[in-house]
C-alpha cells in the first residue's frame with residue numbers, strides 16, 4: 001500500500017490527464033489503469049468558471065484523489081498562489097510543486113522548488129515536490145518535511161526512461177518518505193525498472209496519452225508497476241560475470 005501523508009492507496013500508478021486525443025480515450029485509459037490518483041495542471045482547469053469546458057468532464061472525479069500541480073508557476077510565490085487556488089476550490093489539500101526553471105529541458109528550478117515546498121508545508125499542505133534526480137536536493141526537500149519526493153526519470157515528455165538509475169537508487173536508499181518517479185517514462189519497461197529500483201510509485205502521462213493505443217498502454221503500465229514492485233519485494237539474484245549451470249551436476253552419482 002502506498003502512504004502519502006494521511007492518504008492510503010492500493011495503486012502505485014499516478015496518471016497525468018493531459019494530451020489525450022479525446023475525452024473518451026482519456027476516460028478508458030484512466031479506468032483500465034486502475035489508478036487512484038489523477039494529476040493535472042491547475043491552470044488548465046476552469047475551476048471558478050463552471051460554464052467553461054472542463055478537461056476532466058468525462059471522468060467521475062469523486063472516485064479519484066486529485067493531485068493538482070503548479071505547472072505554469074515561475075517562482076515559489078506563484079506556486080503557492082496556484083496551490084491555494086486549488087485548495088479554495090475544494091480539489092484537494094495535496095499539491096505537486098512544479099516550478100519549471102528552463103523552457104527547453106523543462107527541468108525544475110531547485111531553489112524555487114525548495115522555497116515553495118517550505119512555504120506550502122507551513123500552510124498545512126500535503127506537499128509533493130517535482131525535482132530533478134539530484135540526491136542532495138531530494139534530501140533537503142525531505143528534511144523540510146515534504147510528504148513524498150518526485151524525482152524525474154528524464155525530461156518531461158521525452159520518453160527517455162531512467163537516464164541515471166544510480167542517482168535514483170541513492171535517492172531511494174536515503175528516503176524516509178515515498179519516492180514517486182515522475183516524468184520521462186517512455187514504456188512499460190521504464191516503469192518496471194523504476195519499481196525494481198525500489199521506487200514507491202510512478203507518475204506518468206505522455207507514455208500513455210501519446211501511445212498508438214493509449215488504453216492498451218495504460219493497461220501495460222498498470223501491470224509493469226505491479227510486476228516491478230513484486231520483483232523488488234521478491235529480491236533479485238546477484239549479477240555474476242560467469243555462468244552458473246541451471247542443473248548443477250555436483251553431488252550426482254555417476
Ligand SMILES: CC(=O)[C@@H](O)[C@H](O)COP(=O)(O)O
Nearest residue numbers: 016156157183184204205206
Ligand atoms: C502530468 C504531469 O504532471 C507531468 O508534468 C508529468 O511530469 C509527466 O511527465 P511525462 O509526460 O513525461 O510522463
